[in-house]
Amino acid sequence: LRPYPATPLLRGASARDEEIELVWDDGERASIPLIWLRDHCPCEACRHHQTRERLIVPLDGVAETAEVGLEAGHLRLRWADGHLSQFASGWLYQRRPAATDASALPARQAWSEAFTPTRVAHADIFTPGGEATWLEALLRDGLVLLDGGPLADEEVSRIAERIGPQRPTNFGARFDVRSKPNPNNAAYTAIGLALHTDLPNWRQPPDIQLLYCLQNAAQGGESLFADGFQVAEALREQAPEHFRLLSELAIDFRFQDATQDIATRAPVIECDASGRVVEIRFNNWIRDTLRLPAAQMTAWYRAYHHFWTLLHSPRYQLDFALAPGQMVAFDNRRVLHGRRAFDPNTGARHLQGTYLDRDMLESRLRVLARDS
Ligand code: AKG
Structure with missing residues (x-):
């Protein structure tokens, strides 16, 4: 059995009806159904020995009774069909029904008026503590800054790939933001960019955007x-x-160029079943022809204009110049981004960007917690 050093051993285990009652050294108690224990049996017949993935479905009848025993503070069950299951006390302690989920992710918190972004030094993101701080801030606040990085081509990819694979889109997996001679996107001009989310014309827009400043x-x-x-x-x-x-x-949101025509239909503000806001899609360049019943159009435009005005109100806006070597990461399905116009005749401006899936950030945080 794998030891779980920080958690107590079992001092009692007894069967009652179709449950096992457990008591740990620290006095903590739990009742766990037999069927759950059979379902979670960690032996090599029930879990693949390399992948640790489940191989069985607990069948009717096999988990109604078991002989219960403790072995050096861990649980041992001999089932009626002869199968043996052994559970580490710490594993059971962490997953007991009343336990809070130690691997719970930071809840998303809307910004307050006093919000200032968490800043992590570039050198620290390569330490478990610094990386966890960066990930937690990004998941919680939807925006985090990294300071003092090298002026190195592809540094953004190096950081991204520490977390997970870069999410490709029709603009490539990694993109350069600078003014170009024949732009297919407003970002590749020098004009000011009103606040927007990227690629709301995709059924699943990229979750997380990284923008690394090389020149400004x-x-x-x-x-x-x-x-x-x-x-x-x-x-x-x-x-x-x-x-x-x-x-x-x-x-409707739609992007079209010589080779692509990517479109989807979705509300600007998406709520879950309880009415909580879970996603924002806002990009006035690629908002397509408004297809709504005529009677609703004027009211919709008023609502949209109201939201636009609030979004652009200085009260809700963060406004700063990215320094070379600085990277901003933000939740593209929540936080809107934009920029003021720049004059390419006065100096170079060059950002490198990429996207990541939120799942990979969450995964990385769980892996870091596992190692700590
Ligand atoms: C984008 O790439 O979507 C941008 O909005 C670019 C932002 C910038 O140039 O600061």
Whole structure:
């Protein structure tokens, strides 16, 4: 059995009806159904010895009775069909029904007016503590800064791939943001970019965006951010009907160029079944022809304009110039980003960007917690 050093041993185990009652050294108690224990048997017949994936479904009848015993403080069950299951006390302690989930991820918190982003030094992201701080802030606040990185091509990919594979889109897995001669996207010009989320025209837009600054010598080009969750709540409070229209009516988003035509239909504000805001899709360049019943159109435009105005209000906006060697990471399905116009004749501005799946951030945080 694998030891779980920080958790107590079992001092009692007894069968009652179809459950086992357990008592640990620290006085903690739990009742666990027999069928659950059979389902979670860790032996090599029940779990693949290399992948640790489950190989069985507990069958009717096999988990109604078992002989219960303790061996050096761990649980031992001999089932009626002769099968033997052994459970480490610590494993059971961590997963007992009343236990809080030690691997729980940070809850998303809307920005307050006093919000200032967490900053992590580039050198620290390569330590477990620094990386966990960066990941937690990104999952919780939807935005985090990394300071003092090298001015190295592809540093953004190196950081991203520490977390997980880069998420490719029609702009490639890794993209360069600088003004180009024949742009297919407003980001590749020098114009100011109003707040937006990237690629809301995809059924699943990229979750996380990383933007790494390599050069920022041009006049202008400051970065702008707003928390869509915070501003959506302000809209709900100021004008519930506007919030309702933007969250209930799906509209079209579409990107077209010579080779692509990527489109989807979704509301600007998406709520879950309990009414909590879970996603913002906002990108005025690729908002497609408005297809709504004529009677709803004017009301929808009013609601959209109201949301636009709130988003761009200085009260809700973060505004700062990225320094060369600095990287901003943000939740693209929550936090809107933009920039002020810049003058390419006054100096170079060059950012490198990529996207990551939120699942990989969560995975990385669980792996770091496992090792700590
Ligand atoms: C984008 O790549 O989507 C941008 O909005 C670029 C932001 C910037 O140039 O600061």
